Each structure stands twice: as C-alpha cells, then as structure tokens.
Amino acid sequence: MSVVDLVEHAPAVSRSLSDAAGRALAAARIVEAAPDPYLPGHWVLKAGSKVGAVAVHVPGEEEPVTLRITPKVPIARLFFLLGYSLDPRGWRDGQVDVAEHLEVLPALAHAYERQVERAIGKGLLQGYWAMEDSALVVRGRIREAEQVRRRYGAALPVEITYDEFTTDIAENRLLRAATDRMLRLPGVPRGVRTRMLHQRARLAGITPLVRGQRLPEWRPSRLNSRYQPALHLAQAILEGASVEHLPGGLRIDGFLFEMNKLFEDFVCVALREAMLPYGGRGVLQAKDVHLDEDRRVRMRPDFVWYGQRGRPRVVADAKYKAGKADGYPDADLYQMFAYCTALGLAEGHLVYAKGNTPHAGHHVRETGTVLHQHALDLDRPPDELLAEMGALAQGMIRTAHV
Incomplete structure (x- = not known):
C-alpha cells in the first residue's frame, strides 16, 4: 500500500504517484496537486487546512493510495478544540482520551470507541x-x-x-452509523478496530442509516446524558466523513477535519461562553446583517454579541490561516471594516491562530473606527487557552461601552 504523509500548511513536497491518483487528489481539492515537471511519475503535493486521512481507490491498481495529513497543533489540542466547540460545558476540562496516537484518524477512532463504551457498556438506551x-x-x-x-x-x-x-431510537442509530463508518476508514489501529467490532455487535439490531439520508435528530436530556459525548463525536464523524465518486471509477474514501471551521467554531463558542455573565446574547454566524439600506447585500460575521437592549455591541471574525511575513492579511481588515460600518460599531475584532504580534490595532482614517487583530497560541494548555479567551472577551466588552 502506498502511503503519502503531509503536514498541514507545510511546504510542497514531491511524491511518487500514478497519474490517476494524482488527478483524483487534484479534482477532490483535498490538497494542491500538480505533476512534478522535473520527475516523471511524481506529483507535487501541498496540504492546506484539511487534516486527517483518505484512501484513493484507482481502477486497475490493487492497493489504494493512502494520504495522511497531520495538523500543526498537537493531536490532543485538536480534540480539545473539537470537544469544546461541540459541548463547552461537558468538555470544559479538555480531557479527551486520544491515548498515544500521533495521527488524526487513529486518535479519533480511539476517542470515539472509548466514548461509545461509556455510553452503551451498561446496555443500550431505550x-x-x-x-x-x-x-x-x-x-x-x-x-x-x-x-x-x-x-x-x-x-x-x-x-x-x-x-x-x-432501543431502535435516534441516539443508537447515530452510534451505529458512526461505528460502521469508522470501521470502513483506513488507518484504524487493530486493537481499536477489535474493540469497535465488539461495540458494533451490541448495536447489531439497530436500523442502519441510508446513505444520503438526513441524520436523525436527538435532544440532550437527563435520560441520554451518558450518551452525549459519544453522540457529539458521532455527528462529527458522520459530517466529516468523505466519500466521493469521481469520473472513471475513481473513489476517495476517508475522514478530514477542516481546521478553518474547527478554529472558527472554537473561537465563537468560547467568546459566547465567556460573555454569558455580561447578559445579552452571542450569535454565531449572524444572518440578519446587511451592508446596504435595501438589505440586498447579505453579510455573515462569525460572531456578534448583542447587548441587553438587542443592539449589536461586539463583532468578531476568526481567521485560521498563515499571516504575512510582516503582519496580517489586509483583506481581513477590509472585511471587518465593512462589518463595523453595517453594524454601526466603532471597533471590530479579528482573532487569528498565532501570528507575528500578540495584538495589533488600526485606526481607520476619517472614521474613528478601530480594527483589532488578536493572536491565539493554540499550543498552550486548555486551561490557559480558555483563560486567554476569557480575557479577550472581557476586553471586547470593556471597549464596547456598555
């Protein structure tokens, strides 16, 4: 089996690949892929913000090509960001069990199997x-x-x-579907797979989901409290699973995290939680924001905090991408300035994953608007990271003049 290892946002590398496999990766936009002009039979590959593992099945080739993309942040930190975004109160301590695994898919499989065991080990929920x-x-x-x-x-x-x-209820159907999905993915460790097959046997009588069908809905309650961590992970697995059938019989099968979305979700949820003591309400992906008076040009800031009187007081956008050598991308400032103008705010906030300076402030000429750029260090322990988000939220509230 051919295995290609890449690192998120690392420099491009040249790897031996068949033309069919290279074209499949290029068409699926999992990584940037182009034929190497200097080495026949090689492709130049560059990973972006997607991390995880996929298998490329090429007709006529006996073994698939497995592509593994490792995140820059530690695996345990990635799962803390995921867990906190899904359930900030249940995952606040950041203790997500990923064992010793250093790759995304084995760690995910281990964490999910442990949560399923805690959920159904004493019997299926009815x-x-x-x-x-x-x-x-x-x-x-x-x-x-x-x-x-x-x-x-x-x-x-x-x-x-x-x-x-x-027992054939939404919660168990989700667990069965996610378990079936994990068992089909490449790179699940043998020991984890064995334990997961045992969990799958417990769920054998549950109705399988039809591919393409909407996921069954469930609501958190006291009765399903022991299921909730496993259900959150199950939904992430089913939503992040990637199966694509491309022209010519090519098939790509795997699981990928989009780090842009993961970072955005974490920042917005953490800001919302940190602002709860101040009243008002925090809205993620605010929809009712328009640039023009006729409300034809829709805008969608990542996070807007509305004060107790329902007026917008804070606007923030999360940006998980590399900054320039001497600062942050200018286009982000233009976007935030538009948000501030549409919402009638004097200050706007951009939050980055790391950066060249911890904080930068720009006073826009002739307007009085201040655009702040903040950098988070994702390598910090969860408690320190949440404390930093709390201080950031407090600073936003303080300068909002409420």
Whole structure:
C-alpha cells in the first residue's frame, strides 16, 4: 500500500504517484496537486487546512493510495478544540482520551470507541420511536391520508402510526452509523478496530442509516446524558466523513477535519461562553446583517454579541490561516471594516491562530473606527487557552461601552 504523509500548511513536497491518483487528489481539492515537471511519475503535493486521512481507490491498481495529513497543533489540542466547540460545558476540562496516537484518524477512532463504551457498556438506551405500519387492528392513530391513498376506501388493513418503546431510537442509530463508518476508514489501529467490532455487535439490531439520508435528530436530556459525548463525536464523524465518486471509477474514501471551521467554531463558542455573565446574547454566524439600506447585500460575521437592549455591541471574525511575513492579511481588515460600518460599531475584532504580534490595532482614517487583530497560541494548555479567551472577551466588552 502506498502511503503519502503531509503536514498541514507545510511546504510542497514531491511524491511518487500514478497519474490517476494524482488527478483524483487534484479534482477532490483535498490538497494542491500538480505533476512534478522535473520527475516523471511524481506529483507535487501541498496540504492546506484539511487534516486527517483518505484512501484513493484507482481502477486497475490493487492497493489504494493512502494520504495522511497531520495538523500543526498537537493531536490532543485538536480534540480539545473539537470537544469544546461541540459541548463547552461537558468538555470544559479538555480531557479527551486520544491515548498515544500521533495521527488524526487513529486518535479519533480511539476517542470515539472509548466514548461509545461509556455510553452503551451498561446496555443500550431505550426510548419512544414513532412507527408506521399496516395492521388489521387499530393501534395508536390512523394515518387518514395514507389510508385513502393506499386502500382506496377499504376498511382493512389500517394504516397506523404509534410510539413504541425500543432501543431502535435516534441516539443508537447515530452510534451505529458512526461505528460502521469508522470501521470502513483506513488507518484504524487493530486493537481499536477489535474493540469497535465488539461495540458494533451490541448495536447489531439497530436500523442502519441510508446513505444520503438526513441524520436523525436527538435532544440532550437527563435520560441520554451518558450518551452525549459519544453522540457529539458521532455527528462529527458522520459530517466529516468523505466519500466521493469521481469520473472513471475513481473513489476517495476517508475522514478530514477542516481546521478553518474547527478554529472558527472554537473561537465563537468560547467568546459566547465567556460573555454569558455580561447578559445579552452571542450569535454565531449572524444572518440578519446587511451592508446596504435595501438589505440586498447579505453579510455573515462569525460572531456578534448583542447587548441587553438587542443592539449589536461586539463583532468578531476568526481567521485560521498563515499571516504575512510582516503582519496580517489586509483583506481581513477590509472585511471587518465593512462589518463595523453595517453594524454601526466603532471597533471590530479579528482573532487569528498565532501570528507575528500578540495584538495589533488600526485606526481607520476619517472614521474613528478601530480594527483589532488578536493572536491565539493554540499550543498552550486548555486551561490557559480558555483563560486567554476569557480575557479577550472581557476586553471586547470593556471597549464596547456598555
């Protein structure tokens, strides 16, 4: 099996690849890929912000090409960012068990299997699930529209719907789907795979999800509290799973984290949580923001904090990307200035993953607007990182004049 190892946002490297595999990677936009002009049979590959592992299945080749992309941040830190974004109260301590694994997929498989064991180790959760059936006796409620459409006025059988107390509920369906998905991915360690097969056997009676079907919805409650960490990871696995069928029978199968989104989610959730004591409300991906009076040009800031009277007081955008050699990208400043203008704010905040300076402030000429650029060090321990986010939120509130 051919394995290609890359590092997130590292310099481009030349690797031996078939033309079909190279074209597949280029078409899928997982990495930047182009034929090496100096070495026939080689492709120049450069990883961007996607991390994880994928297998490229090329027709006519016996073994797939496995591409592994390692993040720049430590694996444990990546899973802290993920866990906190999904459930800030349940994951606040950052203790996500990834064992000794140094790659994304093995660590994810280990963490997920441990959470599933904690969820279902003492038995599957039961609950009520809406069932639809054709029966000779009435149970529950008659589906009148279906009765007319299917039976054309006949009295029997009756189309009914009823609630059944069962283990075949949304929570267990999600766990089965994510477990099935992990077992098909390349690079799951043998020991983890063995334990996961044991978990899969416990879920054997649960209805599998149909590919392309919407994920079943579940709501946090006291009854499913032990399931919640596993369910959050299951949703991340199912949403981050990548299966693409490309022209010519090519298939790419794997799992990828988009670090841009992961960093954005963490920053916005952390700001929202840190601002809770100040009242108001924090909105992620604010939708009701427009640049023009006619409300035709829609804008979507990553985070807006509205004060107690419902007026916007703080706007922030998270930017996970490399800065310039001497500072931050100018385009980000133009974007933030537009947000401040549309929201009527005198200050705006850009939050970066690291950077060349811890803080930079720009006073826009003739307007009085100040654009702040902050840098977070993701290599810091979780407690220190959350403390830094708390101080950042406090500074934003203090300068918002509320």
